[in-house]
Amino acid sequence: MTEALFLPNGGRAPLSSVPFLSFQGFRKAIVEGVDAGGRLVALFGSQEEGVRLYGVLAWKDRALLSVVSTRIEGRYPSLTPTVPQAHLFEREIAELWEIEPTDHPWLKPVRFASPCGKVENSKRCGEADFFSIAGEEIHEVAVGPVHAGIIEPGHFRFQCHGETVHHLEILLGYQHRGIEKALLGGPDKRSLGYMETLAGDTTIGHGSAYCRIYEALTDTPVPARAQALRGIALELERIANHIGDLGALAGDVGFLPTMSYCGRIRGDVLNLTGQICGSRFGRRLLIPGGVRYDLDEEQVEKIRKGLKRAVQEAEEAVGLLWKSSSVLARFEGTGALSREVAEEIGLVGVAARACGIETDVRSDFPYDIYQFFNIPTVTWHTGDVFARAFVRSQEIRRSAEFVLGLLESLPTGEILAPAGGSLQERQLVLSLVEGWRGEIFHGAVTDRNGRFSCYKVVDPSFHNWFGLALALRNRQISDFPLCNKSFNLSYCGHDL
Amino acid sequence: MIDILRARFHQGYRTIRFPKGADPERPERFVGRPEIAQEGCTGCGSCVQVCPTDALHLREKAPSIDMGLCTFCTVCAAACPQGVIRFGREFRLAAQGRQALLVPSQGEDADPLREESIHSLFGRSLKLRQVSAGGCGSCEADTNVLNTVGWDLGRLGIQFVASPRHADGLLVTGPVTKNMESALRKTYDATPSPKIVIAVGTCAVSGGLFRTHTETVMGVDTVLPVDLYIPGCPPHPATILEGLARFLGRIPAK
Numbered sequence: 001m002t003e004a005l006f007l008p009n010g011g012r013a014p015l016s017s018v019p020f021l022s023f024q025g026f027r028k029a030i031v032e033g034v035d036a037g038g039r040l041v042a043l044f045g046s047q048e049e050g051v052r053l054y055g056v057l058a059w060k061d062r063a064l065l066s067v068v069s070t071r072i073e074g075r076y077p078s079l080t081p082t083v084p085q086a087h088l089f090e091r092e093i094a095e096l097w098e099i100e101p102t103d104h105p106w107l108k109p110v111r112f113a114s115p116c117g118k119v120e121n122s123k124r125c126g127e128a129d130f131f132s133i134a135g136e137e138i139h140e141v142a143v144g145p146v147h148a149g150i151i152e153p154g155h156f157r158f159q160c161h162g163e164t165v166h167h168l169e170i171l172l173g174y175q176h177r178g179i180e181k182a183l184l185g186g187p188d189k190r191s192l193g194y195m196e197t198l199a200g201d202t203t204i205g206h207g208s209a210y211c212r213i214y215e216a217l218t219d220t221p222v223p224a225r226a227q228a229l230r231g232i233a234l235e236l237e238r239i240a241n242h243i244g245d246l247g248a249l250a251g252d253v254g255f256l257p258t259m260s261y262c263g264r265i266r267g268d269v270l271n272l273t274g275q276i277c278g279s280r281f282g283r284r285l286l287i288p289g290g291v292r293y294d295l296d297e298e299q300v301e302k303i304r305k306g307l308k309r310a311v312q313e314a315e316e317a318v319g320l321l322w323k324s325s326s327v328l329a330r331f332e333g334t335g336a337l338s339r340e341v342a343e344e345i346g347l348v349g350v351a352a353r354a355c356g357i358e359t360d361v362r363s364d365f366p367y368d369i370y371q372f373f374n375i376p377t378v379t380w381h382t383g384d385v386f387a388r389a390f391v392r393s394q395e396i397r398r399s400a401e402f403v404l405g406l407l408e409s410l411p412t413g414e415i416l417a418p419a420g421g422s423l424q425e426r427q428l429v430l431s432l433v434e435g436w437r438g439e440i441f442h443g444a445v446t447d448r449n450g451r452f453s454c455y456k457v458v459d460p461s462f463h464n465w466f467g468l469a470l471a472l473r474n475r476q477i478s479d480f481p482l483c484n485k486s487f488n489l490s491y492c493g494h495d496l
Numbered sequence: 497m498i499d500i501l502r503a504r505f506h507q508g509y510r511t512i513r514f515p516k517g518a519d520p521e522r523p524e525r526f527v528g529r530p531e532i533a534q535e536g537c538t539g540c541g542s543c544v545q546v547c548p549t550d551a552l553h554l555r556e557k558a559p560s561i562d563m564g565l566c567t568f569c570t571v572c573a574a575a576c577p578q579g580v581i582r583f584g585r586e587f588r589l590a591a592q593g594r595q596a597l598l599v600p601s602q603g604e605d606a607d608p609l610r611e612e613s614i615h616s617l618f619g620r621s622l623k624l625r626q627v628s629a630g631g632c633g634s635c636e637a638d639t640n641v642l643n644t645v646g647w648d649l650g651r652l653g654i655q656f657v658a659s660p661r662h663a664d665g666l667l668v669t670g671p672v673t674k675n676m677e678s679a680l681r682k683t684y685d686a687t688p689s690p691k692i693v694i695a696v697g698t699c700a701v702s703g704g705l706f707r708t709h710t711e712t713v714m715g716v717d718t719v720l721p722v723d724l725y726i727p728g729c730p731p732h733p734a735t736i737l738e739g740l741a742r743f744l745g746r747i748p749a750k
Contacts, residue, residue: 119710125675145679148658150626150640174676177630178711190548193705200634261507263644278525281634316503492632
């Protein structure tokens with residue numbers, strides 16, 4: 001990887017400093033990089049006198065991101081057969097740029113979007129080939145896009161023999177709203193709103209990834225107090241969602257006490273975020289340069305008390321799960337993924353940590369407040385539903401300790417630095433945030449007027465949906481709701 | 497077992513009293529219905545310029561806000577040099593007519609005849625199928641939360657069911673993406689008549705931030721007839737609950 005440009009999380013560099021390699025050189029950099037322990041964070045095209053392809057790898061041991069680029073047109077030899085992590089990125093490239101990665105094992109639309117620069121869309125969502133197995137006793141089960149619960153739309157196609165699922169294929173795109181396209185030429189008055197609603201349950205996660213891009217491009221230093229308040233909001237988002245997920249997992253195995261308690265406690269934690277900015281989801285809180293709302297001592301005390309109580313109640317409610325043999329019997333061994341598979345497909349976040357992989361942006365690529373306060377990474381080794389539940393339960397505790405600690409010693413001073421002026425021209429910025437589902441990547445390229453000529457978002461769900469498909473292999477179809485909930489991935493975060 | 501019982505005792509009874517009792521608790525900084533002062537506007541248009549969804553218009557030198565487009569980001573209130581716009585604590589935002597979502601109000605809320613038939617058909621039992629059509633997950637989450645013990649929507653006879661065939665109507669979230677449009681129509685067609693459609697969230701009401709996107713249509717009522725609009729980004733659970741209860745005649749219209 002000698003030829004790559006290395007950047008820290010949130011780092012910015014002139015476009016001219018990003019190595020522009022031959023395709024062979026690019027391919028070598030990615031393949032050898034992944035072999036040497038790099039993880040493919042993003043692979044995306046950008047309109048720069050043709051299509052310039054950027055490849056971003058994460059180097060945990062050095063806490064750095066490396067980036068290389070090349071030009072592609074027409075077709076190019078697919079990376080996926082050698083680097084499986086690239087499979088969905090390459091499908092995306094084919095869809096958006098009409099450039100074919102030849103020998104891609106399963107080239108089909110990702111979200112049935114119109115190609116870049118075009119309005120017409122000849123594709124109809126859901127109309128595509130599905131992997132299928134044949135045989136007299138084989139049957140196919142199709143579910144969605146409209147599901148039975150209150151949940152976002154997606155289509156699931158199971159290839160079954162009896163109760164056994166031999167293959168699950170997940171087809172998404174129903175939620176595609178064209179956000180990346182709408183960000184081009186920005187930032188403008190809508191940009192922040194798009195970020196807050198990219199995945200509504202990850203408002204702070206995506207919002208802060210965007211703010212850090214904006215701040216890097218305007219050289220705006222974020223005041224320490226604002227960094228702390230952003231950290232608190234991000235961890236509250238994590239705590240609330242993890243509690244909600246544990247409740248939902250309990251519900252899916254018919255264990256109603258934990259389901260009822262956690263459903264309510266999740267709301268109590270959302271209300272704490274509501275106390276900061278008035279919105280349970282953290283809308284309005286973030287703004288490039290800092291935050292829009294401060295906390296006085298009385299409010300700090302209220303949040304501290306509320307969080308202590310909520311976490312205590314959650315521990316009691318979740319503790320019931322580990323004591324109930326009927327729950328453990330359903331959780332243990334269900335939907336297990338091995339560490340090898342998880343690494344090969346580039347899993348991130350809770351799902352990866354549940355396979356024993358120590359990966360967490362907060363400790364691997366620390367930024368802002370996480371540089372000063374460390375949150376220990378929680379892992380478990382079994383890769384099953386139990387592991388995904390258990391990792392969540394432990395993360396609730398760690399995040400709560402972090403928030404309570406910060407509330408004790410909030411830095412004083414301003415909460416907002418003016419992020420004025422225009423954005424630096426012809427730059428590349430890379431930003432990572434550990435959202436509650438996992439690693440959030442935002443990458444931006446600015447043109448010669450300091451406007452976004454490319455804005456790439458990779459929600460953790462983009463990496464992890466395939467993990468869910470694999471987790472169901474050779475399981476019973478009745479395990480699907482439980483496995484699905486244990487990943488709890490975002491549809492709109494994937495569909496953008 | 498003893499631990500389960502002990503936990504049950506600790507966790508206590510937590511269902512809110514509303515709509516019979518007091519208004520639901522909202523955070524101190526809750527952002528509710530916008531209020532516009534009748535005097536003071538100089539017509540500078542700062543508010544119109546900063547609004548991300550063009551929800552504001554200047555009429556005769558005083559702004560008017562369309563709550564059906566508003567994301568309640570409050571940037572307009574911050575931008576107004578005269579302090580003419582402020583967002584209050586009123587959480588009752590739902591309306592049956594699109595015009596009634598304008599502030600100051602421009603139209604009648606409900607048609608009395610239709611209202612009466614809705615009360616008699618669905619007032620005591622309403623089964624809804626929820627469809628997310630490009631929703632970001634927030635409106636879905638704050639609808640889902642009504643099923644938790646804290647809100648217990650079931651006590652009003654309202655339930656979410658797994659199939660449109662079992663439903664009296666649809667509760668739709670999201671701006672309606674082109675990719676979901678046909679699935680939404682099919683779900684509506686599969687729902688037996690008489691049926692109702694409820695649009696929850698600013699996206700569903702008007703398309704919101706995504707109104708101008710070629711990937712979406714401009715909200716639910718470009719596809720289906722909508723009987724109840726519940727604006728907000730996302731609407732607070734109290735706003736959704738109150739909207740449903742009032743629509744069914746379970747609480748008197750204010």
